[in-house]
Amino acid sequence: MEPDIIFQPLNFRNLTVKNRIFRSNISGRFDNYDGSGTQTRINWEEKFARGGVGGIISSFVPVSIRGRIVPNYATIDRDERIPFWRKLGEKVHEYDCKFIMQLSHSGRQQDIAGIENLKRKPLSSTSKIESFHGFRPQAMTHAEIQETVQHFADGARRARQAGLDGVELHGANGYLITQFLSSGVNDRTDEYGGSLENRARFLLDVIRAIRREVGNDFHLQVKISAVDFNAAVIPWEKKGNTLEDTLQICRWVEEAGADAIHVSTGSLFPHPRNPIGGLPAEMIAQTYDSMISSGVFTFRNFLLMRYRLLRPIFRLLWNRQRGKVIEGVNLEDSRAIKKNVQIPVLCTGGFQTASFIRQAINTGACDGVSIARALVANNDLVNIFAQGKDRPEKPCTHCNKCLANVIENPLGCYEVSRYDGDYDAMIRQVMSVFIPSGFE
């Protein structure tokens, strides 16, 4: 019998992972306001390591306080953060699971700026108001660009000093790197804007700076949106980058020294195609109120979700370009990227079925997959696959209720039908992330 490709090790240039399934970047606001880490985050990551994933790719880890999306996410903005990340890495390693830190900067996409950022505008490639939430950024000066490039390099150095297994640059989903890459967002007229080569300069500067800082033998991957779909929600927006643009960017990324590509989609987060699935508008309205003061269109969005009679308008806008595919929504883009580069390619988006994942890898669409929500629903999904089952008994419905809650409530699976309608059982499961507290 052919060995199961899902359980074959994946060899990157500087890292070997025991199987082909990664926990994709996902976390709740589990840490302290100032960006110091907590036992809760360690508990969160341990759930997935125990459940059998080969590697965990962390959620958004800000390289500076100015670059965070919300408070209460652990940061890597100073050396004092290293001991926490070391402890987290050691816990995950107990399960022979690798840990890759996602180095991130929000740019203009700052959902809740936090008190330290309240008196300054978020940095971006542009000063244009973002068209969905209405975030108000300020175009970065050359000095700010250079400083931010160094923040990424320092973050990579700290991740290495913490004994982690690699870093990922968050170059997808509308955050700062996308804001430079995207023709729909970047309106600069200097050497960081205009042509594709100029728009890619910031990302390539970051990769080269990291290589200078940590050397050539530390794993570095880049998460990228294969297609921007920048006009998906607001029809009069520019379309943004195409797959052809991204194929060229990926070739440059490889030349600059990256070890892998992680394929995602969309120039905004969340985006109709990411995370693909349901739009629980009523539930989103219960938490989106925390963002009302963050942008000039946030109150409009809140009203469109809050009132039943207005919801069809919001649904119409949100679902216009969503498409019907859920499992493997980015797979054909990943296949095209894989044909264009020599380095391994990971793909995210809707994966939950062993036979589907096996086929995706066997037919050359990707070398491994990353999973977020299906692992939130079933932390032990990989162990379930190892037992020969194709799908879990109570699969993730991709309803996006976890996403709807994350801005205010602890992250977990909020689909009560998965708990046979038992609300208390659901809350017990969600709250299990706080145990142990670290003070026993």
Ligand SMILES: Cc1cc2nc3c(=O)[nH]c(=O)nc-3n(C[C@H](O)[C@H](O)[C@H](O)COP(=O)(O)O)c2cc1C
């Ligand atoms: C609540 C939530 C938080 C997320 N946070 C991040 C993040 O910090 N960084 C990131 O790159 N992607 C983030 N994602 C996207 C996921 O990593 C993943 O790529 C996406 O959900 C598609 O995979 P899935 O269908 O397996 O969930 C998040 C998704 C959800 C639902």
Ligand code: SF4
């Ligand atoms: S709430 Fe649960 S079922 Fe719904 S998308 Fe999130 S993890 Fe999946």
